[in-house]
Amino acid sequence: MESTAYTKRLLTYRLSLSHLKEVGLTDVFSYLIAGETGISAALVRKDLAQLKVKGKRRGGYEIDVILDAINNYFGDNTINRVVLAGMGNIGRAIVNYKNFENRRIKIVAAFDLDPAKQRKKYDVPVYPMEKCPDIVDKYRVNVAVIAVPAFSAQTVCDRLIQCGIRGIMNFAPVNLKVPDHVYISNVRLCDELQQVIYHSTKTNQ
Amino acid sequence: MESTAYTKRLLTYRLSLSHLKEVGLTDVFSYLIAGETGISAALVRKDLAQLKVKGKRRGGYEIDVILDAINNYFGDNTINRVVLAGMGNIGRAIVNYKNFENRRIKIVAAFDLDPAKQRKKYDVPVYPMEKCPDIVDKYRVNVAVIAVPAFSAQTVCDRLIQCGIRGIMNFAPVNLKVPDHVYISNVRLCDELQQVIYHSTKTNQ
DNA sequence: GGTATATTGTGACAATTTTCACAATTTAAA
DNA sequence: TTTAAATTGTGAAAATTGTCACAATATACC
Ligand SMILES: NC(=O)c1ccc[n+]([C@@H]2O[C@H](COP(=O)([O-])OP(=O)(O)OC[C@H]3O[C@@H](n4cnc5c(N)ncnc54)[C@H](O)[C@@H]3O)[C@@H](O)[C@H]2O)c1
Ligand SMILES: NC(=O)c1ccc[n+]([C@@H]2O[C@H](COP(=O)([O-])OP(=O)(O)OC[C@H]3O[C@@H](n4cnc5c(N)ncnc54)[C@H](O)[C@@H]3O)[C@@H](O)[C@H]2O)c1
Numbered sequence: 001m002e003s004t005a006y007t008k009r010l011l012t013y014r015l016s017l018s019h020l021k022e023v024g025l026t027d028v029f030s031y032l033i034a035g036e037t038g039i040s041a042a043l044v045r046k047d048l049a050q051l052k053v054k055g056k057r058r059g060g061y062e063i064d065v066i067l068d069a070i071n072n073y074f075g076d077n078t079i080n081r082v083v084l085a086g087m088g089n090i091g092r093a094i095v096n097y098k099n100f101e102n103r104r105i106k107i108v109a110a111f112d113l114d115p116a117k118q119r120k121k122y123d124v125p126v127y128p129m130e131k132c133p134d135i136v137d138k139y140r141v142n143v144a145v146i147a148v149p150a151f152s153a154q155t156v157c158d159r160l161i162q163c164g165i166r167g168i169m170n171f172a173p174v175n176l177k178v179p180d181h182v183y184i185s186n187v188r189l190c191d192e193l194q195q196v197i198y199h200s201t202k203t204n205q
Numbered sequence: 206m207e208s209t210a211y212t213k214r215l216l217t218y219r220l221s222l223s224h225l226k227e228v229g230l231t232d233v234f235s236y237l238i239a240g241e242t243g244i245s246a247a248l249v250r251k252d253l254a255q256l257k258v259k260g261k262r263r264g265g266y267e268i269d270v271i272l273d274a275i276n277n278y279f280g281d282n283t284i285n286r287v288v289l290a291g292m293g294n295i296g297r298a299i300v301n302y303k304n305f306e307n308r309r310i311k312i313v314a315a316f317d318l319d320p321a322k323q324r325k326k327y328d329v330p331v332y333p334m335e336k337c338p339d340i341v342d343k344y345r346v347n348v349a350v351i352a353v354p355a356f357s358a359q360t361v362c363d364r365l366i367q368c369g370i371r372g373i374m375n376f377a378p379v380n381l382k383v384p385d386h387v388y389i390s391n392v393r394l395c396d397e398l399q400q401v402i403y404h405s406t407k408t409n410q
Numbered sequence: 411g412g413t414a415t416a417t418t419g420t421g422a423c424a425a426t427t428t429t430c431a432c433a434a435t436t437t438a439a440a
Numbered sequence: 441t442t443t444a445a446a447t448t449g450t451g452a453a454a455a456t457t458g459t460c461a462c463a464a465t466a467t468a469c470c
Contacts, residue, residue, distance in 0.1 A: 188216065193310060261467085
């Protein structure tokens with residue numbers, strides 16, 4: 001029903017509103033959010049209406065009410081457990097990242113085929129891929145991050161899905177094939193950077 | 206004129222086509238690209254038409270012709286120099302990443318305020334931020350990656366723009382304010398993961 | 411050479427998304 | 441208490457994006 005564009009906008013609102021709140025505001029007008037996010041004021045209002053957040057005519061919206069609604073929308077009241085495949089450069093960055101906790105996201109385990117990485121102490125335990133079924137089952141994990149090299153991404157992906165994973169954030173530059181019930185988000189850092197390069201050289205001058 | 210959705214699809218095609226080429230194919234049909242990328246065959250054909258790539262009725266498209274057209278579209282004939290701000294977890298991953306070279310992208314320098322990082326040997330030299338004007342000027346850099354903590358992102362951003370940067374890939378969870386002529390791409394890893402969690406728990410069962 | 415078949419290329423259409431514009435309503439001020 | 445000003449909420453219009461369906465045409469096969 002809700003488009004992913006909508007979902008994405010909600011997260012953008014949350015970011016700006018958290019910031020405005022830290023700065024000391026308690027209420028906002030739609031045009032203020034618009035200025036902060038680059039999303040038009042009318043669309044902000046439509047989104048808030050869809051979220052069932054009510055504003056006061058002439059008084060604006062309460063930041064906390066919006067934030068609660070967004071957090072509630074994303075089900076931040078439960079802890080979301082995630083596993084990681086590939087404890088390389090990207091994998092380590094993810095595992096070291098402290099901010100996931102604020103979102104109630106917890107990386108419970110990582111998998112890597114390199115035995116050296118399994119022995120080393122990171123913020124999360126590193127297992128061989130064979131442990132995947134056990135771990136996913138034990139912690140009731142739904143979501144995985146794939147940060148293995150491109151050539152093994154599909155294999156790892158298949159395996160994760162076999163263990164019951166239903167959502168994947170994928171860093172490997174491949175178009176993974178997955179069954180319908182699995183949601184995939186591809187983070188294409190190369191493509192992203194290439195787009196920036198493209199658009200910044202096309203811009204005036 | 207061209208939407209960013211279109212530009213993004215081109216990069217998706219490139220990924221799949223490179224793969225199909227490696228596998229030994231030389232020609233493709235629109236429905237093959239569709240199957241590989243999840244983009245509908247009709248839209249693939251429209252995109253290729255817009256790219257001015259001609260297919261043969263009943264014969265399909267030549268992979269190399271498409272790849273050349275896409276590469277040409279993105280101006281891959283020149284080397285694109287990029288600087289990085291923030292040599293932390295993400296910054297190191299970016300700098301270590303070998304694949305950028307294939308896209309003719311070169312990270313020429315990094316900036317970090319930590320003197321320890323400046324002394325250490327990485328694949329690219331690390332300078333204090335003060336060196337920014339010199340470096341950007343010397344290497345004629347247009348594009349930057351921001352991988353500093355959120356609270357210093359806006360400052361770093363302003364500084365980069367002052368030095369002449371016109372495109373930014375930003376990892377910090379803030380809505381940066383930039384002048385119109387600067388193109389920004391926000392890589393919101395937290396949001397991305399949150400969306401995966403959201404969509405994967407909403408999917409049937 | 412003729413016919414059947416497969417695939418492109420595209421105009422018309424459908425759906426979705428966003429903007430526009432303004433009535434409804436609240437608040438502040440006079 | 442009245443009036444003026446500000447802002448939401450939302451239907452209608454516009455814009456954008458993608459799908460459908462099929463004519464055009466190239467190829468393969470008989
Ligand atoms: N680093 C970047 O900036 C960057 C940018 C764009 C894309 N990527 C992509 O992200 C992915 C990860 O990149 P990286 O730089 O962290 O790579 P990396 O080589 O540093 O790490 C990969 C890790 O995966 C492990 N691994 C390999 N095969 C495995 C398997 N079958 N099962 C489990 N673990 C396995 C390796 O032992 C290694 O620890 C790659 O696909 C890369 O193309 C990375
Ligand atoms: N690591 C992740 O998985 C992850 C996920 C989502 C978002 N992010 C965001 O990406 C950014 C980088 O994350 P990270 O994990 O690499 O952080 P990090 O703390 O590992 O690295 C930040 C680096 O920036 C440097 N720095 C700080 N202030 C600076 C300044 N003013 N000028 C120049 N350099 C400065 C620090 O010395 C450090 O080396 C952060 O904004 C973070 O919120 C990271």
